[in-house]
Amino acid sequence: MSKRVNDKEQVPSSPKRTRVDDETMNVNQHVQKARSRLLARISERAIPPKLHGLERQYDQLHHLLKQTVTLGESNSCLLIGNRGTGKTMLVRSVLDDLDKMYNRDNNRSFVLVRLNGLTETSDRLALAEISRQILSEQTTGQSERSFSSFAESFAYILSLLKSGSKATLPIIFVLEEFDLFTQHPKQALLYNLFDTVQSAQNPLAVIGLTCRLDTLELLEKRVKSRFSHRQIYLFPPTVFRHFLDIAKDSLSLQVRSTDPVSYQNYVKTFNQSVNELFDDVALISLLRRIFDLTKDLRLFYKICFDPVTKLTAEEPLLQVIHFQTADMMQRTDSKTEMLKGVSLLELILIVSMKKLMERDISVFNFQMVYDEYKEFMSSTQVRGMGFGMKLYKRAVALKAFENLQAFELVCPTEQIGKRPKEFRMAKLMLEQAQVTEAVYKYKDCPATVKKWGTGSV
Incomplete structure (x- = not known):
């Protein structure tokens, strides 16, 4: 009888425990999905759902590339704007929309070739990258070709660009850091790209992205004559409210048609918490500092990585x-963090150099620093405040001074000659404020040294 009662007592607990486990599993899945989508956005792997303040620029670039994709017109354009104004995201958004609208039987509606002036530092590297990307887009089953010389690669690329008609698949070139391509000898790559655009044999579009306003002046005369002189300017947000809206949208989640209802409810709660988050004075002051300094949203993205990665089932918001x-x-500050690992003697020597700098002595030798150190120890012992501290010998202090030179916290100001090393002039590679902050952060720093280093003595 007792066994039957125990069985009855265990029956209702099992489905309850299962529901709790299912709910925990759902929360874990929702958090993982939200975390991956937010990380993709702040790492700029995903295209933002909306481009704030770039509607006019979007329409201009979309119309230009639409003519190339649909009508086979060859065009060239230059996007100019400060770093972080959205040049790359604008191009990616336009190309993604065009590919969705005009794809041909689930195949790409154009061939995209991306180059970057930071990695393709010569025409040889640029041509090798162009041939690799074009061959990877071919669907005829051809194997990837290799070229024995620069001339062969150059001739092959020109034959690809100048052969064909307006019925062939368009090629769109996106040149990041366009101003760096102008530094290549004779600007051969730019000349041939713009010459092919002007000849209008094969549908081709060349889009350059740069942050330099004088980029056109960097072009040679023959290259400039073949450029269409179309320029689209992008500007950072001029009003803090707009900058705040962009930051808020970057942390808000969007619902997709394939998402389950439970995830949609989580997204609703998450976005509501984001709205409350951006009403917090602490976060607004953080964004205000970034806006006043650079107006570059990517600085805010760097800060967002740590909070986003800390999203868990226990802390889903x-x-x-x-x-x-x-x-x-x-x-x-990296130098201030480095000072956390120095010895107490090395820290005292740095404070001694700071005291010399306060007396407008910016260049000094070891002997001057050691004399300042001895004077400090003598005064503390006279006042009876040097308990637990000792005056290190000159040879030991000289070794600590050499260690600071090895860390490049102290650098010599003259060439090494026959002068003894304790009399060679040097200077401290730290500001006085950095030394003061390092003294505050130093672990187990004696109270006497802390008062002396922060100016209290």
């Missing part, structure tokens, strides 16, 4: 404290 911590980590 973004927390403002994580943004503040990440912001402090981004603003951490």
